[in-house]
Amino acid sequence: MNDAAAMSPESLSPEQAQEIRDRLDAVAGQAAEAAQRSGRTAEDVRIMLATKTQPVEKIRVAIEHGFTLIGENRVQELTGKADGLADLEHEAHLIGPLQRNKVNHTLRVDSCTCIESVDNLPLAEKLHNRLEVLDRSIDILVQVNTSREDSKFGAAPEAAAELIESLASFDRLRIRGLMTIGLPGEIDEVIRPSYADLRQLRDRLIGDGILPEDATELSMGMSADFALAxxxxxxxxxxGSSVFGARPPASSPT
Structure with a gap:
């Protein structure tokens, strides 16, 4: 377990724990209001705890407060925190890029129910083949680079249909929807299109029979823009940061 994950119970005061709970409640309220504006209910949106470099004790407070979905960017943290959270009912998604040589490590984590960053055929094939050996399946989201930034992972929007069609033969992978990372910034009119594009892409792919009808998940939006998403x-x-505060530095690379 890395240093960030090894924070001891004594290092989190009752006041700090309560602050996390209060922030979670505030986020949930804002999410419910945004859902209502989009013609949906709070139950239609899941709040994922983005726990990159966050210590286990902070994550435990959030899970115990009813926020049981966590997202890890790095395989090392996903595996390193697993023991410290094993006694709590929760599920984890891998939301960062997954290298093929880390597939086995990822699939060893029982709480990991979804890989949100599948964006290429070789990775999907590696996942499928390993799952065949394990005789199990896993949920995936296809990551799409709707912002078209060179620095970001994800299939180009125009390549998503071909990729998803290629995944159809991998029956160990259950496609649940799409994921994207939006444009950074503070101007709604700049950020909004990358989220609208993902929704429209999903609807088009379902309408064309390329995505399964139940593959409706759209994972997008972070602390700064989640209401817009x-x-x-x-x-x-x-x-992440709006609940846990600024991220501690990572102790080592994945």
């Missing part, structure tokens, strides 16, 4: 149809939003 919900307005555009997000079903999963990632909340």
């Amino acid at each position: 919900i307005e555009e149809g997000a079903t999963i939003v990632r909340i």
